[in-house]
Amino acid sequence: MVKVRIAPSPTGFLHVGTARTALYNFLFARNGGGKFILRIEDTDIERSSDEMVNVIIESLKWMGLHWDEGPYFQSERRDIYVEYADKLLQAGLVYPCYCTKEEIEERKRVTEKKKKKKGWKYDRRCLHLTREEKKQFERERASALRFRVERASSFEDFLHGKIERSKEDIEDFVIIKSDGMATYNFACVLDDHLMGITHVIRGEDHIPNTHKQILLYEAFGWMPPEFVHLPLILGPDRSKLSKRHGAVSVLEYRDRGFLPEAFVNFLALLGWSPGGDREIMSLDEIIGLFSLERVGKRGAVFDTKKLEWMNGEYIKKMSDGELLRRLSPFIENKPGIEEKGDEYILRVIALLKERMTLLSQFWELGSYFFIPPEQYDIESFTKYVKKGRAETRKERIEKVINAFKELKKFDRDMAENCVRGVAEGMGIKAALIIHPIRFALTGKTGGPGLFEIMEILGRDECIKRLEYFVENILPQLNIKN
RNA sequence: GUCCCCAUGGUCUAGUGGUUAGGACACCACUCUUUCAAGGUGGUAGCACGGGUUCAACUCCCGUUGGGGACGCCA
Structure with a gap:
């Protein structure tokens, strides 16, 4: 049975790239009836946080990627790593390193400057320490454990085929940090092996790590899992998405x-x-x-x-009811939502959903269904008027208001007949009067069909907004009648 | 710089030796309409280059170019 894992590091939110890796692992497991496990790689104690663990978990749950085992925490497995590191130490495959970060950085800087290029590799200083030096350091400094790289690494990647790297291109890497915790590469190999991971599906940026890990599998005499290195997700400039x-x-x-x-x-x-x-x-x-x-x-x-x-x-494609549920976090605190109730919101959803591309757009697109327009997009409307497609004479809008007042029933058909009737009576095209009315009611120049909007707003609200518009907004338009 | 990976329109991709190189997003035009979307119709645009292999290469091999990644006691 296949067993895969997603192994995020809680040093930040769940990245889109990690999310895709998680998804592919999940899909592979579910498709093959295997197991998908969650392992939190928090070996960097300094930078890991519980808060980010929660964010990661919340993200995976939101995506619907449910795991079968875990979350396991590497920070809780320290003893295991130390135990296995000791085996390698006994076997002479690793050696203690007393170099400090600063010392290494300095040597690296000097070397790279001399060669005028990048590409430093640990210089094995601590491999060649004399007995005395070693004793001295042992008293004064904490030691890390470095793996002694003596052979090339090669593995068969599921996607890329054979990938090789000569030993000259792999440095003696640290497996246990001076704080006693395992490094990523070491913890990863132990856990993948101990947890029975059959396929390691991860980003291509891990290929260099894989070579080190292969060496570790060989050192322990273990069968490495199948490796699948996915191409990266890129930004618009084609560099790694960040x-x-x-x-x-x-x-x-x-x-x-x-x-x-x-x-x-x-x-x-x-x-x-x-x-x-x-x-x-x-x-x-x-x-x-x-x-x-x-x-x-x-x-x-x-x-x-x-x-x-x-x-x-x-x-x-979503049903209005379901959409209402999904919309709730985006509208629950908005004015008028509570008062109007679900039945009303549902009617608005029916009109707006084919115009929405994001849930957050519901309010931008349709706040006027709940509260009178807070702003009128005068600029857009003016363009309309200038093109001769909208009528702004006060009397004409007042005629509509009066006609509305006469109406006993008010649904979309009644409203439409009424408006068209008024336009006909004035001898103008209905469109000329429809546009300013929409603008008066919504503050916008676009949106659902006007008469559907009217039906939802109701007669009284329409009249109220039209009257307000005639009194307060129309004069501002500064257009000659 | 060293090592590694990659290469079909602007973007995501189908293609697996013989195709008018297909679809989707984006873009443009037209259409529908009271507007905006949506929808419908049509359009612009692609096999990086050079060598091989072959009767035949987008497809296979090699190289070039281009892009990307890694080079931490981060993961």
Whole structure:
């Protein structure tokens, strides 16, 4: 049975790239009936935080990636790492290193300056210490443990095939830090082996690490797992996606109004394709279709525009009731929401959902259903008037108000007949009067059909807003009648 | 700089030796409409280059170029 893991580090929020890695691991496990485990790689005690652990967990849950085991914490497995490190020490495969960070940095700086290029490798100073020097250091300094690299490393990557690296290109790397904690490479190998991980699916930026890890597997005499190095997710400039490209935190996407379904669907397609033309797929469908063979080798640019499009597709397909639930965090504290109630909001959702691409747009697009316009987009409206497509004579709008006052019933058809009737009576095209009315009611020049808006607002509210408009806004327009 | 990875339109991709190189996003135009979206129709745009292999290369091999990644007692 396959067993995979996602191993994020709680030194920051869950990154979009890590999220995609998590997703592919999850998909691979679910598709093959295997296990997906969560392991928190918090060997950097300084930089790890409980808060970030929670953020990671919340992010994975939001995406619907449920794990079967864990979370395991590497910070709790320290004794295991030390025990295994000791085995390597006994076997003479690792040696204590007393160099301080500063000393190493200094030697590195000097060497690189002399060679006029980058590419420092630990100089093995502590491997060649005399007995006396060693004794001296042992008394004065804490030691780290370095792995003695004596052979080349080679492994078969699932996606890339054979990847090799000569021993000259691998430095003697630290496996136990001077604080006694394992480094990433060491903890990772031990855990992957001890936890029975069969496939290590991770980002391509780990390829250099893999060579070190292979050496460790060999040192212990263990079978390494299958390695699958996924291409990276790129920013618009084709470099590794990072904060400077904009939002990279999963929760940020949630908060901006993306649906997890859309987010996951989009991420799945960033580097994988089911073949053919399918794009909109549920998580279950993706699980059924997923295979590592169909994962590409090319880094993919994270295209927010397409994500937004996809999100809009999901919103449009979603039932109004479900949408109401999803919308709640975005509107619960807005004015008028509480008073109007779900029934009313549902009617607004029906009008707005085909115009929304993000959940957060509901309020921007339709706040006027709940409170009178706070702002009127006079600039846009003026353009309209100048094109001769809107009428702004006070009397004409007043005629509509009066006609409305006569109406006993008020639904979209009544409102429409009424407005069109007034226009006809004045001998002008209905559109000329429709535009200013929309503007008076909503403060905007675009939006759902005017008569549908009217039906929801109700007769009295329409009259109120029209009167307010005639008195207070129209004079500001500064347009000759 | 060294090592490693990659290469189909602006972006995500289908393609697996013989295709008018297909789809989606974005963009443009038209259409629909009271507006904005959505929808419909159409359009611009691509196999990085050079050598091989082959009757035949986008597809296979090599090189060049270009892009990216790693070079931490971070993960």
